[in-house]
């Protein structure tokens with residue numbers, strides 16, 4: 706398994722933090738009835754930053770992403786995006802403001818063509834700026850040539866990796882400032898991941914902010930600037946990914962390596 710290159714230089718971990726984060730989450734709580742899945746989380750993503758979120762199954766990562774992207778309403782706390790409070794705003798409004806989410810499990814429409822799945826991503830842009838939306842489709846399909854070859858194929862017949870490409874492409878077509886991806890690697894072969902992670906790094910180099918939830922901690926730590934570690938509904942700690950990759954707490958629990 707080889708991990709892609711870490712962003713470096715002025716775009717790397719030494720980038721000065723922005724005065725105002727693009728995304729700022731404070732004291733966020735999510736409950737399902739009596740189950741508290743997220744128990745007071747603070748998290749920030751700066752403009753241009755590539756941030757990772759790792760943690761065991763059931764840590765609350767997906768619940769946190771759903772509350773940030775407007776899929777569910779938090780029980781308490783605050784979400785600010787692009788300088789405005791967006792707590793509890795519906796997901797389509799978050800998309801319109803520039804936050805796109807690639808959900809866990811990808812959620813492509815299996816019985817519709819790749820082309821029609823992509824059209825759904827372009828929906829807001831097609832109304833606002835039809836020419837721009839077409840240009841954006843070209844740009845996004847250039848990132849994922851396999852999708853261009855399969856535009857008329859039903860999305861359900863794509864491989865897992867191709868479905869993930871489609872889910873990412875669909876998210877990009879709304880022209881987000883922040884792309885939230887929940888479990889990029891789920892069920893995908895290392896060979897596919899070696900292709901997908903560099904695309905994310907390239908998008909980040911082009912200015913897109915990314916918040917990546919990832920089970921495969923080694924990949925996440927290799928591509929992101931900063932990483933949060935979440936367990937039992939809380940953030941345990943966060944820090945520069947390069948440092949966390951050598952942190953005994955991370956090595957023992959998430960990298961399967963004993964700290965020496």
Ligand SMILES: Nc1ncnc2c1ncn2[C@@H]1O[C@H](COP(=O)(O)OP(=O)(O)O)[C@@H](O)[C@H]1O
Pocket residue numbers: 737740741742760761762763764765766767768769
């Ligand atoms: N729709 C739901 N209804 C009830 N409990 C849920 C629901 N979704 C998640 N949970 C619970 O919330 C906790 C956090 O889950 P989740 O956010 O999916 O964690 P992760 O993405 O880190 O695996 C788990 O205990 C899970 O069982």
Ligand SMILES: [Mg+2]
Pocket residue numbers: 766767768809887888
């Ligand atoms: Mg999850």
